[in-house]
Amino acid sequence: MKRGLTDGDGSGRPTADRVLVTGATGTVGEPLVRELSDGDASVRLATRSPDDARERFGEGPEYVEFDLAHPETWGATLADVDRLFLLYPPGSAVSDVTEFADAADRVGVEHVAFLSILGAEKFPVLPHRRIETHIAGTDLAHTFLRASWFAQNLSEIHRREIVERDEIFVPAGDGVLSFTDARDVAAVAATVLTEPGHRDRAYDLTGPAALDFEEVAEIFSEVLDRPIEYADPSRLTFARQMYRRRFSPGFVAFMVAEYSVVRLGRSGRTTDDVEALLGRPPRTVREFVEDYTDEFRA
Ligand SMILES: NC(=O)c1ccc[n+]([C@@H]2O[C@H](COP(=O)([O-])OP(=O)(O)OC[C@H]3O[C@@H](n4cnc5c(N)ncnc54)[C@H](OP(=O)(O)O)[C@@H]3O)[C@@H](O)[C@H]2O)c1
Incomplete structure (x- = not known):
């Protein structure tokens, strides 16, 4: 069927x-x-x-x-x-x-x-x-x-600092993240909603690798062909900047908490669930930046 x-x-x-x-x-x-x-x-x-x-x-x-x-x-x-x-x-x-x-x-x-x-x-x-x-x-x-953390946070929440200051401005220390591409999450959602065999299950959706933000900045620099730095601000400096950008206090607090978990090294777990469900490997951060290049041009 x-x-x-x-x-x-x-x-x-x-x-x-x-x-x-x-x-x-x-x-x-x-x-x-x-x-x-x-x-x-x-x-x-x-x-x-x-x-x-x-x-x-x-x-x-x-x-x-x-x-x-x-x-x-x-x-x-x-x-x-x-x-x-x-x-x-x-x-x-x-x-x-x-x-x-x-x-x-x-x-x-x-x-x-x-x-x-x-x-x-x-x-x-x-x-x-x-x-x-x-x-x-x-x-x-x-x-x-x-x-796990969507790569699209980089084009939605953190795009402005990348475009205007050539900076990835997140307080993540040297913690790693198993970035997942929201398009893969959507593809998995379509699969579980339209194909049999997914009732009463939980899937852990991650990208293929755990990267720190130095590695992410290197990928950005290579793909965009201009130097992008990882700023790694303190959590206070980050929170002030996000308030200035008029994010709500609740959302800023949520982001600070999320990045605190990343700093502690708790966000790097990768799984095979996306590949098992889609029959292809999950998208990489490099593919994400390549597909969204226009978003990151000044
Ligand atoms: N960002 C990440 O890294 C990440 C990772 C894992 C899980 N998540 C979770 O993903 C969820 C957000 O998904 P997303 O990023 O795809 O959404 P999103 O881009 O944040 O957009 C929010 C959506 O919610 C709808 N919405 C807002 N208020 C609503 C209301 N009162 N009634 C009905 N709809 C409302 C909006 O629809 P309209 O404006 O069209 O009504 C919009 O489509 C959150 O629960 C988040 O915690 C996020």
């Missing part, structure tokens, strides 16, 4: 599943929507701004106005959905996500793929882990996608 097709009406005739993508305009959601749209699944794209999303994605997907903080939007969002890609939007209430998962369960959604964080299972108080535990207690089949 083709990807995204099931014998949904019991007639023996394949029918397309409807996959609801939350966070569809985000770093993972956008490539996920594109990936699913290339298959046979019917894609419903959930966003607070459907008109903007329609401009980006065109007429292929179905659009629905969805806000986790507004339960009155949930009914139309979940109607006739078979599978769900769910994320915890930074800054949202954990209870909004868990109550939305309960609503999905009540209306008969079969399977949820939840975007989580590598190592979440070791931190019971982490929002992502609290959501995982809650989902595991529902009747939804689930797949937890525990991803």
Whole structure:
């Protein structure tokens, strides 16, 4: 049977599943929507701004106005959905996500793929882990996608310092990270939502290697053909700079905590899960910089 097709009406005739993508305009959601749209699944794209999303994605997907903080939007969002890609939007209430998962369960959604964080299972108080535990207690089949640090943080959060000052400005010391490419996370999400065999599983999604930021700066310098330095500021200097750039205090605190873990050498674990699921190796940081070169030009 083709990807995204099931014998949904019991007639023996394949029918397309409807996959609801939350966070569809985000770093993972956008490539996920594109990936699913290339298959046979019917894609419903959930966003607070459907008109903007329609401009980006065109007429292929179905659009629905969805806000986790507004339960009155949930009914139309979940109607006739078979599978769900769910994320915890930074800054949202954990209870909004868990109550939305309960609503999905009540209306008969079969399977949820939840975007989580590598190592979440070791931190019971982490929002992502609290959501995982809650989902595991529902009747939804689930797949937890525990991803390491996205290479795309370099083009989204840290792009400005790379472009304006030729600097990678993160307080990570000489800690290493098993950078994963968000496009690979999206490809894995599409796989687990459209192919059998991934129910009630957790996958640890990383890139192929653990690199420190000196090595990352060298890759940037080679690919962009200009010297890029690793600044390694103190955590205080980093936090001040991020506040000046108007990131919220909560997000700055989260970043400082994340980089503190990196400094401690706890973020370098690599796994084979991406390759096992996709049948090809995960993208490297070099491939990421090559593909995003235009983003890093002044
Ligand atoms: N960055 C990393 O290195 C990394 C690594 C592992 C896991 N994660 C996890 O990945 C998740 C974020 O995924 P992402 O980076 O793909 O997203 P993102 O780029 O941060 O975008 C956030 C998405 O959430 C949606 N959103 C925000 N507030 C919402 C609300 N109130 N109701 C409904 N939707 C809302 C936005 O949609 P609209 O604006 O269109 O409504 C947007 O599509 C987080 O849980 C993060 O912890 C991140």
